Amino acid sequence: MDTLGYLGQGFGVALSPYNLVTALCGTLIGTVVGLLPGLGPINGVALLIPIAFALGLPPESALILLAAVYLGCEYGGRISSILLNIPGEASTVMTTLDGYPMARQGMAGVALSLSAWSSFIGAFIATCGMVLFAPLLAKWAIAFGPAEYFVLMVFAIVCLGGMAGERPLKTFIAALIGLFLSCVGIDANSGVYRFTGDNIHLTDGIQFVVLVLGLFSISEILLLLEKTHRGQEAVKATGRMMFNFKEAASVFVVNIRCGLLGFIMGVLPGAGATLASAVAYMTEKRLAGTSGTFGQGDKRGLAAPETAIGASACGALVPMLTLGVPGSGTTAVMIGALSLYNITPGPLLFQQQPDIVWGLIASLFIANIMLVILNIPMIRLFTRILAVPNWALVPVIAIITAIGVYAVHATTFDLFLMVGIGIFGYILRKLDFPLSPVLLGFILGGLMEQNLRRALSISNGALEILWSSPITFGVWVLTAIMLLVPLLRIWRKRSAQRRIPANA
């Protein structure tokens, strides 16, 4: 049982006063960031990277801070969904379906605390799952060579498209844009300058913080310009704030089921919180059948997506920590943060720096508890933040974004690049391209190229190495299945469409 010993050691790291304060700050910042329109977990985490670095935080504290912000953002997103019926992020769309009706029935406080509780159980289940499976996966992944890694990354990218639902092609193109952008700059192996156009600022490649903030913050700022509604009335959170035992017990089975589901969806690359919450909601709705009042304020309809979001947010950290292959936009940002500290996540991290890994896992437990406790007394303050009008908010977001970008390299070139990338991101968004694949591709691109070249160096150029080992072959089969999923879905939809006019 070394795992428990390591976990104890991790709690030792996370419970040090310094790291506790860090986690508390992280959860607070995260909740506010998640609450505000225009800022989500991805830009929240990205903004804090240069700041954590400038503050001189040691790596484990920085990682704890970022993880706490990540969880806090997922948390904050729910407040605007329940009180305003406006989902803070894509993943909380499902929360609005039953959360807002509950708030309208005067149960806003109960809805908020119950959702916090659900998310806590989800995160707890997922963290337990992580404690159980992450070391196993890490042990197994040590046998991975460059060819295995390359294939795994191809799988991660294809998964993204396979899970994307409506628009697999656009997801692929977005991922390829990211994969391509990663090779701008000097090539580490040969010293050739690629796509720099003789610009000295591009020698290092595109800075990852610049890409993230441009793509997500700037495009969001432009998008907010179109939204006409402003100053929407929030439902007042009055009356009972805390759920009672009966209410918690009535959703407990739902919590467990959706927590497991969310964890699995979180571990799978490309699925993530959005899909997990949708699947959880649909499953529970079907299971409840006619006994449910889903859509009119059913507690189960609130608990299901929230549990799944909490679980998948933690589950997504598993592939990131054990394999070094991120599965979602936010974990991709965290990999970027780690690489600033010269830490390469992957199986070796578990052996070489157990303090960081287990400290992070332990701090997830702690951050979750903090969030539940915070949620109840602070709710009035948070609702007040929701009332900040866009005209005061957006310029401040723009200014803070610029600070974040400037903090990395202190050049104005990066600011211009950020605006350029922001415009590009805005166009992509208007044309219905998803943005997080671009980011994921950007992070995976460098690793993918390195591993491909290393693998082919080992085999002296023979391509067989890419599929000769059983692991690579297995992953290729999975990749092929994932490629077939969207095709199958389209085919089924077409045949369904053909059937309707035939019946008419």
Add this chain to the structure above:
Amino acid sequence: MLLQRIFAAALLLVSLSLALMAWPYQAAFSYEPVGPRAYPLLMLGLMGLGLMYLILRPTPIQHSDEEPPLDRATLIKIGLCVALLLVFAGTFESLGFILASMLVGIPMARLYGGRWLPGALIITLMSISLYLLFDKLMDVPLPLGLLDILEN
């Protein structure tokens, strides 16, 4: 649909020219079988294939309800906002952080529907307090620019 085709075609052109740009990338001497050219060409090639399919069969764009169609007024606003951001990037170092964020932030607040006076008040306050917070408290160095004189 048309916009999508234009965008895909433009991106296709860009990736073609990038591929041309990548063609001469070759290491003078090399220890490895795969040079610096293969990977970007592979990515650009795959992207090109995807884009060609998109030009032939663009997928319909789903609009959410709260997203109004782009009209002239919004486009002008977006253009203004981009211009302001560019001005911000350009003046960040020369004017200094505080002045640049006031110069850009106040019209931006107006653009998002604020009134001049409260906008000016909040942005001025925020620029100064953000400067103090980041530069003094958090050790993120920000340029003072013209206000450099005040420092001494």
